[in-house]
Amino acid sequence: MTSPRADSLRIVLADDERMVRTALRAILTAEPDLEVVGEAATGAEAVSVVRDLTPDVVLMDVRMPEIDGIRATEQILATLPDPPRIVVVTTFENDAYVYEALRAGASGFLLKRADADALVQAVRLVAHSDTLLFPSAVRALAAEHARSRPTPPPWVAKLTARERDVLRLMATGLTNAEIAGRIGVGPATVKTHVAAVLAKTGTRDRTQAVIAAYEAGFMKES
Amino acid sequence: MTSPRADSLRIVLADDERMVRTALRAILTAEPDLEVVGEAATGAEAVSVVRDLTPDVVLMDVRMPEIDGIRATEQILATLPDPPRIVVVTTFENDAYVYEALRAGASGFLLKRADADALVQAVRLVAHSDTLLFPSAVRALAAEHARSRPTPPPWVAKLTARERDVLRLMATGLTNAEIAGRIGVGPATVKTHVAAVLAKTGTRDRTQAVIAAYEAGFMKES
DNA sequence: ACGGCCCTCCCCCGTCCGGCGGAGGCGGAT
DNA sequence: ATCCGCCTCCGCCGGACGGGGGAGGGCCGT
CATH class of the missing domain: 3.40.50.2300 (Response regulator)
Structure with missing residues (x-):
């Protein structure tokens, strides 16, 4: 050239x-x-x-x-x-x-x-x-x-600590009940957190949320 | 040095x-x-x-x-x-x-x-x-x-062409109905394929299947 | 011609999920 | 002292999901 x-x-x-x-x-x-x-x-x-x-x-x-x-x-x-x-x-x-x-x-x-x-x-x-x-x-x-990379996600910062925990466990394939048992809270509480995660990530179900987590490199911040 | x-x-x-x-x-x-x-x-x-x-x-x-x-x-x-x-x-x-x-x-x-x-x-x-x-x-x-790289997954080979299509769409966050519309088949057919994917990937729900797809680098073979 | 694989689609049913609204407690910030 | 955010839970409901079983048609190799 x-x-x-x-x-x-x-x-x-x-x-x-x-x-x-x-x-x-x-x-x-x-x-x-x-x-x-x-x-x-x-x-x-x-x-x-x-x-x-x-x-x-x-x-x-x-x-x-x-x-x-x-x-x-x-x-x-x-x-x-x-x-x-x-x-x-x-x-x-x-x-x-x-x-x-x-x-x-x-x-x-x-x-x-x-x-x-x-x-x-x-x-x-x-x-x-x-x-x-x-x-x-x-x-x-x-x-x-x-x-x-180009997913330096804006929403990660908006998640609370608990919501991050829940998302991380969601992304390992656990159900709400299993997550509840894992972090020692009731299933209803997990549902609340999941709902918050969905809202903040702009996704409609846990699958999309997990995808967002992967695309954002969220799973590498372990 | x-x-x-x-x-x-x-x-x-x-x-x-x-x-x-x-x-x-x-x-x-x-x-x-x-x-x-x-x-x-x-x-x-x-x-x-x-x-x-x-x-x-x-x-x-x-x-x-x-x-x-x-x-x-x-x-x-x-x-x-x-x-x-x-x-x-x-x-x-x-x-x-x-x-x-x-x-x-x-x-x-x-x-x-x-x-x-x-x-x-x-x-x-x-x-x-x-x-x-x-x-x-x-x-x-x-x-x-x-x-x-070192995740050349064993199960990918066992998936049929259609099942690969379905898994790929699953991993974009689509529901069964949406996948059906996308590939031009009935929802029942998609359910069958999804069931096959779950069986072959050894997962129990679509979320785990999507995780497996990501972990296997399946989404990079577009 | 036959069996086998794949794709297509059907019904039933139980479970999980996500949306809705509400509530109490606790801590930090104002 | 008050407000606000976070965490914790509750019930109700509709829809999506996954399991089970069955069935027809097309293609291929034997």
Whole structure:
């Protein structure tokens, strides 16, 4: 897709912290074959800067004001005919946003505490090739991960402790009577809790509630 | 962990196809800072060769006779005090083994059709750093992927096509009547299929059946 | 031609479930 | 001191569900 100029790699930095941009620029410009051609402090700015400068590689922070790195990545890849390779930069590994960014089409990701050597090699690597270390397999993996994620359910927070207990037991296949025996209350009480769970989850029967629990990843929070 | 010699990176190739080893050796030895110190044609051989030569990087094929690349990776990482970085080499992306290899502790993976430039850069990268492109986040992702796999349920095969349809619809929260309307049969027929599903899955009600479907990863085979 | 499997549908019946409205106690917040 | 949320229970009712048993038709392999 992106064809790097024969002379040097043109890079755009997008990060809301000036210090980070400065540090990245210092590291990258020390290399003769790398050139930082632009910076952006917000996602929106990143989109327009990239559109104007058509760099080879974008180092994109995930957490930025206005438009975050994921949306910016989406917009860049969707609107540009010959989009740059986008490397997502984050402070924490296991950042959930990273997976979404990869899903959005980012070519790689990078921790801010990576040393200078790794940084420049990564930029060169991602610019010259995508058959390696980030083939579509990883993107598919991330996509799958993100697909099972996008249910950061709003209702979980609204459930009371008791209702959570009951839902958890519902999701193991117990009947109301069995749940009652398990948590040491009367069957009528369980019915009340079940009704509350159904109302708060927006489901109409226990089966749908259990499905919602699974889809929301509720069963993994054991 | 691994501390590369200041002079050059010592590499071991493990692949059952001689041609592949030759090709990799040709590419790598063309670089002044890379040195191929050993080869192995089987997983078992790879383990002993690595143990003897203590290289910095191992390029490991996944599919090999006797012991495959995954087990070899496990054994190397488990038995050596200062293990090398292991890069898994595969022909096909989306190779399911790749995820298991990453889970076993491999530092990266590489497609055989990767070009020479990408190959050498990847080797350097993986030898010098792991804060980048394959931090533990990706490994955790691979682990999660592998963890959700090992549920190849025995009963799925025993379900008839119709019963699979019904189970799939059950797991979307539909009632028998709704399922009947959806697949264009009478409610009585659906009841029959549901009963068959319950019997074959060893569950007593639709809720437990849906749980079984989710636990078995049945819902991902859409 | 026959048995076997699958899909289709029927009736009866007992149970479980979910919706309705109501009630008491208890603790924390205002 | 009062209100509000949570937990605990009660009865009533209609509908959905699951078990049991039976039956007809189509397809396939023997």
